[in-house]
Every structure is written in structure tokens, then in C-alpha cells.
Amino acid sequence: MKKFRLYYEEYNRGPFQLLWSHFSRQHTALFGLTGVAILLLLALVTLVLIPQDPYFQDAEYLLLPPSWQADGMVKYPLGTDDLGRDLMSRLMRGSSYTFGLAILAVLGALAGGLLFGALAGMSKGFKSSTFNHLLDLALTIPSLLLAIVIVAVLGPGLTNTIWAIMLALLPQFVHGVRNAIQDQLKQDYVVAYRLDGANDWQILFSVILPNVWEQLILLSTMALSTAILDIAALGFLGLGAQSPTAEWGSMIADSLDSIYLAPWTVALPGLLIFIAVLSVNLVGDGLRVAMKKRREN
Amino acid sequence: MQLLDIRNLTLELETPEGMIRAVDRVNLSLKEGEVRGLVGESGSGKSLIAKAIMGVLHERWRISADRFSWCGEDLMRLPYHKQRKIISRDIAMIYQEPSRSMDPTSSIGEQLSESIPTHLLEGAWWQRANARKKRAIALLHKVGIRDHQAVWHSYPYQLSEGVCQKISIAMAIAKNPKLLIADEPTTALESTTQAQLFRLLASFNQLKGTSILLISHELETVARNTDSLSVLYCGQLVEAGDTETILKDPLHPYTNALIKSVPEFQPELAFKQQLYALHGSIPTLQHLPIGCRLGPRCPNARKECVKTPLPERVQNHHFSCHFPLSKVQ
Amino acid sequence: MSQLLEVKQLSKAYHKAEGMFRSKKIQALLDINFALDSGQTLAVVGETGSGKSTLAKVLVGIEQPEQGEILFGGSPLNCRDYQKTNHLIRYIFQDAARSLSPNQKISDILHAVLRYSTVLNEDQRNDKIANTLKLLGLLNEHGNYYPHMFSGGQLQRVALARALILDPKVLILDEALTALDPSLRAQIVNLLLDLQQKTGLSYILITNQLRLVRHFADQTMVLHQGRCLDYGPTLDVFNQPTHEYSRKLMKSIQF
Numbered sequence: 001m002k003k004f005r006l007y008y009e010e011y012n013r014g015p016f017q018l019l020w021s022h023f024s025r026q027h028t029a030l031f032g033l034t035g036v037a038i039l040l041l042l043a044l045v046t047l048v049l050i051p052q053d054p055y056f057q058d059a060e061y062l063l064l065p066p067s068w069q070a071d072g073m074v075k076y077p078l079g080t081d082d083l084g085r086d087l088m089s090r091l092m093r094g095s096s097y098t099f100g101l102a103i104l105a106v107l108g109a110l111a112g113g114l115l116f117g118a119l120a121g122m123s124k125g126f127k128s129s130t131f132n133h134l135l136d137l138a139l140t141i142p143s144l145l146l147a148i149v150i151v152a153v154l155g156p157g158l159t160n161t162i163w164a165i166m167l168a169l170l171p172q173f174v175h176g177v178r179n180a181i182q183d184q185l186k187q188d189y190v191v192a193y194r195l196d197g198a199n200d201w202q203i204l205f206s207v208i209l210p211n212v213w214e215q216l217i218l219l220s221t222m223a224l225s226t227a228i229l230d231i232a233a234l235g236f237l238g239l240g241a242q243s244p245t246a247e248w249g250s251m252i253a254d255s256l257d258s259i260y261l262a263p264w265t266v267a268l269p270g271l272l273i274f275i276a277v278l279s280v281n282l283v284g285d286g287l288r289v290a291m292k293k294r295r296e297n
Numbered sequence: 298m299q300l301l302d303i304r305n306l307t308l309e310l311e312t313p314e315g316m317i318r319a320v321d322r323v324n325l326s327l328k329e330g331e332v333r334g335l336v337g338e339s340g341s342g343k344s345l346i347a348k349a350i351m352g353v354l355h356e357r358w359r360i361s362a363d364r365f366s367w368c369g370e371d372l373m374r375l376p377y378h379k380q381r382k383i384i385s386r387d388i389a390m391i392y393q394e395p396s397r398s399m400d401p402t403s404s405i406g407e408q409l410s411e412s413i414p415t416h417l418l419e420g421a422w423w424q425r426a427n428a429r430k431k432r433a434i435a436l437l438h439k440v441g442i443r444d445h446q447a448v449w450h451s452y453p454y455q456l457s458e459g460v461c462q463k464i465s466i467a468m469a470i471a472k473n474p475k476l477l478i479a480d481e482p483t484t485a486l487e488s489t490t491q492a493q494l495f496r497l498l499a500s501f502n503q504l505k506g507t508s509i510l511l512i513s514h515e516l517e518t519v520a521r522n523t524d525s526l527s528v529l530y531c532g533q534l535v536e537a538g539d540t541e542t543i544l545k546d547p548l549h550p551y552t553n554a555l556i557k558s559v560p561e562f563q564p565e566l567a568f569k570q571q572l573y574a575l576h577g578s579i580p581t582l583q584h585l586p587i588g589c590r591l592g593p594r595c596p597n598a599r600k601e602c603v604k605t606p607l608p609e610r611v612q613n614h615h616f617s618c619h620f621p622l623s624k625v626q
Numbered sequence: 627m628s629q630l631l632e633v634k635q636l637s638k639a640y641h642k643a644e645g646m647f648r649s650k651k652i653q654a655l656l657d658i659n660f661a662l663d664s665g666q667t668l669a670v671v672g673e674t675g676s677g678k679s680t681l682a683k684v685l686v687g688i689e690q691p692e693q694g695e696i697l698f699g700g701s702p703l704n705c706r707d708y709q710k711t712n713h714l715i716r717y718i719f720q721d722a723a724r725s726l727s728p729n730q731k732i733s734d735i736l737h738a739v740l741r742y743s744t745v746l747n748e749d750q751r752n753d754k755i756a757n758t759l760k761l762l763g764l765l766n767e768h769g770n771y772y773p774h775m776f777s778g779g780q781l782q783r784v785a786l787a788r789a790l791i792l793d794p795k796v797l798i799l800d801e802a803l804t805a806l807d808p809s810l811r812a813q814i815v816n817l818l819l820d821l822q823q824k825t826g827l828s829y830i831l832i833t834n835q836l837r838l839v840r841h842f843a844d845q846t847m848v849l850h851q852g853r854c855l856d857y858g859p860t861l862d863v864f865n866q867p868t869h870e871y872s873r874k875l876m877k878s879i880q881f
Binding site for chain 2: 673674777778779780807808809810811812813815816819820822834836837838840841842874875877878879
Binding site for chain 1: 686687688708709712716717719721724725726727728729730738739742743771772774775788
């Protein structure tokens with residue numbers, strides 16, 4: 001069926017709009033994007049605005065079931081945990097820790113990756129190889145194990161977790177940025193820019209980065225899902241967020257004893273971790289498919 | 298005998314903006330032993346027609362034709378597997394970039410041996426492998442590769458484009474096809490190799506009676522090597538007939554422009570003089586004009602040209618134009 | 627008066643690594659000499675591997691020659707100093723679509739060229755861009771388009787605009803007309819002839835299409851494996867080729 005248009009107008013879209021139109025045609029990608037957007041909003045808003053204090057322990061209502069069950073109360077919509085703290089506020093606060101801090105870790109790794117990757121990509125030969133493989137030592141150990149080792153050295157706590165995850169993600173970013181830059185340098189238009197009289201830095205900022213940022217976003221989404229899982233895992237092991245911090249992983253660990261009495265205290269944080277990782281992966285997949293479709297056209 | 302008889306072939310594609318007619322009622326016919334050229338620039342649909350004949354068009358395309366017969370049999374009415382049997386037995390195709398159209402992971406010897414159909418080998422079943430290899434070597438010699446040892450164990454990426462094209466011709470003629478479709482076979486080759494290739498194709502046409510459908514966007518290569526010619530523009534058949542007649546006396550403005558844009562066909566053109574060129578550029582698939590698709594660019598265009606001209610015939614010279622260049626009786 | 631562009635004894639070799647410790651020397655160009663006047667066209671023909679692309683790259687400064695000198699108006703030229711030489715020699719790529727960055731508008735690309743290589747202010751730059759686009763048959767509004775919105779012929783014109791905006795004297799067309807359709811090629815050739823007549827631009831045309839060379843080029847040079855086999859006025863090279871290979875080449879276009 002022909003799409004209805006009131007005026008016959010030449011509709012020419014720029015590259016970013018083309019990408020968005022391909023992306024928005026995929027329902028799963030939009031679903032993922034909505035999930036990410038909601039979690040990001042929660043992560044930012046709950047720092048100021050939250051229904052109830054996540055750390056206030058109400059001794060009267062311990063292990064209260066969620067409000068849709070017979071024993072539940074609307075005051076505590078998702079119930080309480082074994083110390084009487086409101087589960088919903090804790091889950092919302094947890095999004096700033098698990099999701100928000102994961103984003104911070106990824107941004108930090110991206111910045112470091114850009115620095116080393118640009119130095120590696122713009123130089124040639126031995127110097128390039130040195131910058132590229134400088135941080136490869138961190139690739140020898142799986143990221144979770146590396147984070148555990150670093151936290152064991154520096155001591156437990158959320159800030160140390162962030163540093164550990166950033167270091168674990170850094171080598172992938174360095175490689176990714178350097179490969180993307182080197183791919184771009186082989187293109188004809190970079191040679192054309194050089195012939196126009198641009199020096200290396202101008203080429204990097206005017207030509208290479210605008211063409212590369214989409215691949216970097218793709219790398220970041222993959223790293224983000226790893227970061228979320230790592231923060232949650234470290235929290236679960238007790239090496240990351242310490243109780244009473246309302247981080248999803250540590251919430252699961254705390255409530256594990258009472259799993260038979262109150263399964264919702266374990267299921268709900270787990271469900272949210274699942275939703276967070278799923279949304280991020282859907283966005284990454286959607287972006288990859290959109291980039292491929294745009295290249296084909 | 299008529300090998301290929303296609304009447305009013307239409308290829309349409311469904312898009313969010315509506316149906317796009319990439320090929321609009323094209324007639325094509327081929328006799329046995331004929332070398333026919335199909336000339337058209339990019340967007341003319343010539344590669345689509347070749348793929349439609351071979352039956353390898355993507356499923357999104359809708360093929361409709363009044364007549365699409367091969368050796369008298371109507372291909373449109375047969376079920377798919379019967380179509381494929383007939384096509385694979387009688388028609389072969391060679392492509393524009395030969396090193397890309399061959400399997401990069403197997404050596405030339407393996408690919409060539411594989412392309413020889415079993416029913417053409419003589420001997421009992423234990424002699425088959427040997428017969429296959431002997432026949433493959435004979436094919437390589439036939440296309441002009443004397444030193445088959447060097448080529449037998451190499452991979453496509455190690456050989457030059459000219460040698461790869463000769464090998465793909467060898468693979469195509471391995472099954473003794475009645476029709477060989479050559480889709481821009483010489484654009485990726487050097488001029489010396491181009492000459493060799495055309496001599497090769499001409500020899501196959503003369504010695505074995507293979508018909509050849511030569512598709513190209515360069516008029517000069519097609520003009521030298523073909524008996525008859527069909528000119529396409531934006532999916533419409535503009536002119537068809539004997540090569541000599543068309544070159545001497547083109548009836549359609551587009552053919553005229555094509556001939557005049559080649560300096561070689563005009564000996565009286567001064568050095569560094571402006572070439573004759575139609576203004577404007579080829580319309581994209583989304584913005585095809587109604588009626589005669591040359592309309593916006595044609596110097597003779599008038600009001601009647603918004604209706605697609607019907608094909609007319611003068612002796613053996615077919616053309617579709619409301620106002621042809623010279624009124625030939 | 628000295629010639630516009632003179633090339634004397636130009637040589638270039640590549641070292642290809644063979645195995646772990648040895649390297650093979652491939653002579654891409656050996657002892658190339660030619661001279662070009664303003665308003666003239668030199669055609670360089672040869673098969674792949676003959677060195678014609680290397681010659682183009684050396685002339686424009688992408689590669690460094692080992693020996694020989696390039697003189698412009700009598701004085702030697704250092705082709706690597708892009709900001710100076712791109713006012714004299716410019717280069718057109720074979721595939722116009724690949725030579726334009728896909729995420730930039732045309733006017734941004736042209737502004738960037740002017741910013742890197744000239745000292746014009748914003749208004750002067752806008753004027754120059756408008757004039758150049760008009761010269762090539764494009765509209766001012768085309769400056770707001772991205773490269774993927776253009777057709778093939780228009781992209782060639784955009785590439786020409788980027789090359790000509792610095793008012794060079796010599797333009798190197800590295801197989802730029804090979805991939806075009808005949809009608810488009812005729813239009814671009816007409817445009818190039820027009821520019822040559824109006825502004826005295828010289829062309830170095832690297833191509834394999836001998837028929838176009840015969841119509842368009844004043845001088846022709848035949849290269850084979852890095853060596854110059856024949857060089858001279860076009861009609862001489864076409865009618866009386868001295869080398870076996872050139873003879874074979876000229877005969878092939880009779881087919």
C-alpha cells in the first residue's frame with residue numbers, strides 16, 4: 001500500500017535519520033530502547049525523588065508479600081524484605097547503582113579506549129603496536145575474575161568495583177577503537193582530506209570520529225551488558241556493594257536465606273537485572289542490523 | 298529455429314512507495330547461432346533480464362510475460378523444478394567480475410571438474426574420474442590456456458582477471474549449452490585480453506553454433522561483435538534489429554545519442570570537440586517518468602510522449618517511438 | 627618559456643617483504659620523463675601493474691619518489707607539502723562515492739578544504755563555494771546534501787568541485803571516467819573540455835580507454851611494467867607505435 005503523503009515532497013534524510021528510521025522499524029529494538037530509557041530515567045530520578053526511604057526498617061512488616069497477594073499492603077507495593085525495608089524503593093534505588101554505575105564504568109572505559117586507541121590508530125608500526133597491546137595483560141584473566149582480584153587488593157566497596165570493571169573493559173575498547181580508526185584510514189576520503197591539507201588531528205576529529213561513533217556505540221552496548229552483570233555478580237559475592245546498599249546483586253545475596261519464605265525478594269531483583277541486560281542487548285542488536293541495512297542502501 | 302522467445306516481459310518490485318516497474322514490456326528473441334547484443338546503461342534492467350532468463354531472480358521480483366518460451370516450450374507454465382532442469386541443461390552465464398564469481402575456497406581444477414555434467418563422460422564408472430580430468434584439461438586448452446599445470450592447482454585470487462574469465466567460460470561451455478549469456482564480460486579486463494575474449498566467443502559461435510547474448514553498456518564493444526542488437530533504456534526496449542542497420546540508421550533518439558557519444562563512430566568529429574550528449578541524467582527507480590521514459594531528456598519530446606509508444610516494425614528493425622528520427626518506408 | 631609541469635627521470639620502487647628476513651624490490655616506475663603545457667592533456671595508458679596509478683600518486687604527493695625531480699614552471703616541487711602543492715595539482719579518485727566522507731554535508735567538505743589550505747574568511751569562502759558549484763552545474767542548495775543523496779554523475783561533479791575549488795593548474799584523473807556510463811562520460815568529458823578551454827586547465831588522464839584518448843589527449847604515454855615505452859603526440863603514438871606491446875595495444879582497439 002502506498003504510504004499516504006499530503007504533499008509530494010522530496011524527503012531526503014541525513015545519515016543519522018536514516019539510521020533511526022531503520023532502527024525504529026524493528027519492534028524488538030524499540031522495546032529494548034524503551035527499557036533502557038526507563039531504567040536510565042529511574043537511575044537519575046531516584047537520586048532525588050523516591051516513594052519511600054530505601055533504608056528505613058519498618059519492624060512491623062517484615063517479609064510482607066507483594067500488594068497483589070492477600071496479605072499484602074498497598075503501602076508497600078512490592079512487599080518488604082527481611083529487615084522491613086520497602087522493596088520497591090530499594091529496587092528503584094538499585095537501578096542507579098547497578099545500571100547507572102555500569103554506564104559510568106563504560107563511559108570511563110570508552111574515554112580511556114579513545115585515548116589509547118587514537119594514539120595507537122594514528123601511529124604506525126612499533127609505536128602503534130605498543131599502545132594497542134599495552135593493556136592486553138588485562139585480557140588474560142576473565143573480566144569478573146579480574147574485578148574480584150582488584151577488589152581483593154583494593155578492598156570491597158562500590159567505588160573500587162567501578163575501577164575494577166573499567167580496567168577489565170579497557171582493552172576491548174582500545175582494540176575496538178584502534179581497529180575502527182585503522183579501517184577508516186584506509187578509505188579514499190581520508191587520503192582526499194590529507195590532500196586538502198589537513199593534519200593528523202584535524203583528520204581525526206573532522207573525518208574519522210564522525211564515521212566511527214556508531215561502531216563505538218555498538219561496542220559500548222556490548223560492554224554495558226557485561227558491566228551490569230559484573231556489578232551485580234560482585235554485589236552478590238559481597239565484594240562489591242556492601243549491605244545495606246540497595247544494589248540488586250547484594251539484595252539477592254541478602255535475601256537468599258529466606259528464599260522459600262519470601263521468593264519475591266530474590267525474584268524481583270533478578271528480574272530487573274534480566275530486563276536491564278535484555279534491553280541493552282536488544283538495542284545493540286537493533287543498532288547492528290540498522291547499520292547493516294543502511295550500508296546496503 | 299527460435300531458441301528464446303520473450304514477449305512483453307515485465308519485472309516489478311513491491312516497495313513501501315508502491316509497485317516499481319523496473320522492466321516494462323520488453324521483447325527479446327534469439328535464433329539458433331545468433332550473437333545478439335543487449336545494450337543499456339545502468340538502470341536499464343539488462344542484468345535483471347539476464348537473471349530472469351536464468352531463473353535466479355530474487356523472490357521479491359514479480360515476473361510476468363505474455364510469452365516466455367525456450368525452444369518452443371513455455372517456461373512460465375512449467376513447475377519450478379522442470380524449469381530449472383531445462384535451464385541448467387541449455388543455458389550458461391558468465392559474469393562481470395570473474396574472480397569474484399568463482400568459489401574462493403576450491404582450486405580451479407576442482408571447480409572445473411565439478412562443472413562437467415556426468416552424462417557427457419564416456420566409460421565405465423571406474424574410469425569416470427580420469428575422463429573428467431581429461432575433459433577438464435581439454436576445456437582449458439580450448440579456451441586458450443596452454444599451460445594447464447600452472448592453473449590446475451591455483452585458487453581464483455592468485456590468477457589475473459583475464460585468466461579467470463577464460464576459466465569461467467570453460468566452466469560455462471563444459472555442458473555444451475545452446476545459449477551463453479555474457480553479462481559485461483570484459484569490463485574488468487585489459488584491452489588486449491578483451492580482444493582475445495571476443496575472438497574466443499566468436500569461435501564458439503561459429504564452430505559449435507552456440508548462441509550468445511552479449512550484455513554491455515559500451516556500444517562499441519557490442520557493435521563490433523554482434524549480428525543483432527537490442528537497446529534498452531530504463532527498462533524499456535527502445536530499438537532492436539540488425540547491428541549494421543541500427544548503426545547506419547538509428548530510428549530512436551536514444552540510440553542516436555549513444556552512437557554520437559562515442560567519438561569512434563563519427564570520423565568527422567574534430568579533435569577536442571564537444572561530444573553529443575543528452576542533457577539530464579538517468580532517472581532513479583523511484584522517479585521513473587510515465588509513458589516513454591526518455592521523455593524528460595529527449596530533444597524531440599512532445600505532448601504525445603506521456604503515453605508509452607507501441608513497438609513498431611520496419612522490415613527487421615523494431616523501434617518504440619512516437620517521433621522516430623527518419624521516416625523509413 | 628618553460629613548460630608548466632616537467633618530470634625528469636622519475637623512479638620509484640617498492641620493497642615487498644618476502645619471508646621473514648628478505649624483501650623483494652619491485653620497480654614500480656623507472657626513468658619517466660614528460661612535459662606538459664597549460665591547456666594540454668596527457669594520457670597515460672597501460673595495463674594494471676604498469677605503474678600508472680603509482681605515477682599519479684607520486685605526482686600528487688601520496689607517494690614519495692626515490693629519484694628524479696618534478697618541476698613546476700621551472701622550479702622544483704615538493705609534492706608532500708600538501709598545503710602548497712594543492713594549489714597547483716589536484717587529484718580525482720576513480721570512485722567518487724568513496725572519496726567523499728559519508729557523514730558530512732557537501733558544503734562542510736568544501737568549507738574544510740578552504741579552511742585547511744587558504745586564508746579566506748567566512749564570507750569569501752561562501753562566495754567561492756557558490757561560484758565553484760555554479761561552474762560545475764550544481765545548485766547552491768546541493769551544499770546541504772549528504773553524498774548518498776546524489777546520483778553517480780552528480781557525485782563526479784562534486785568531486786570535481788572539491789578539486790577545482792583551489793584553482794589548480796593541473797588535474798590528475800585516475801581512471802575517473804572508467805566506471806561511468808557512456809552518456810554520463812560524454813557529459814563529463816564535455817565539461818572537462820569546456821573547463822580546459824575557459825581556464826587553460828591541464829589534465830593528466832590515466833585510463834585504458836584508447837578511443838577516448840584519441841579524441842581528448844594531446845600527448846600519450848604508454849607504460850608497461852614501470853617503463854615508458856612510447857611517448858609523444860597522440861597521433862604519432864597511435865599510428866606508429868615503436869614497441870611490440872604498444873603495437874598490440876593499438877591493434878586491440880581495431881577489434
